[in-house]
Amino acid sequence: MHGPVAIVAAMHEELSALLAQMPDEQRVRVAGRDFWVGHLQGQPVVAVLSRIGKVAAAVTATVLLERFGVRAVVFTGVAGGLAPGVRVGDVVVATELLQHDLDASPIFPKYEVPLMGLSRFVADRAIGDALSGVAAGVLRDPVALTGRAAVEEFGLQSPKVHRGLLASGDRFVSTTAESEALRRDLPDALAVEMEGAAVAQVCHDYGVPFAAMRTISDRADDEAHGDFARFVSLVASRYSLALVGAWLATLPAVS
Known part of the structure; x- marks a missing residue:
């Protein structure tokens, strides 16, 4: 299958980290969005910021498919952990996605x-199997990935990879009451975020492979308002760059 791979980032810091590794990126502006066309790990890619929320993310995905003809879409970002054992610094690779609202x-x-x-x-x-495999390898040494200070600050001593359901909705889940309600209604949901299921639906309609990989930034409870921007800068952006790069490096060379 031809065409570039779409790398969709949820946060500016993550997209900036990816763009810094693209030697030949060219900006194409469509629908008020900047799409960066170039190469990463030798693979043709289109990198873009999803924007926040399901509608914004669905528009971004539609442009990727209609305008750029991408052969797969990979979403990287952060999420709030829901299931027991899904901790800050862990990675969730989605097997299914659902709109909880x-x-x-x-x-x-x-x-x-x-x-x-x-x-x-x-x-x-x-793609999910490949992402899980590279994530398991990369996360074996969190100090090399983020630095010792970040490991100690955010408790990243033994980050794990989880596979399962991601729940998406148009609200930032940041109270214990909300997270408990979601766990009660969706007991198999591993984490909650704001875009993935919408992008998954668009990709389903177009018959294009989709994968989502989320770093857990909080537990979607009363403490979720903590230093979110600092976590994204010091941890999530470095996770995204390392994991996306390692996955792209496994793909066959494109002539």
């Missing part, structure tokens, strides 16, 4: 996308 009942079952008969969108297994 979608409810057209009683006409349609809760969470089901009207007229599609689907509530969960399956992420690409091959």
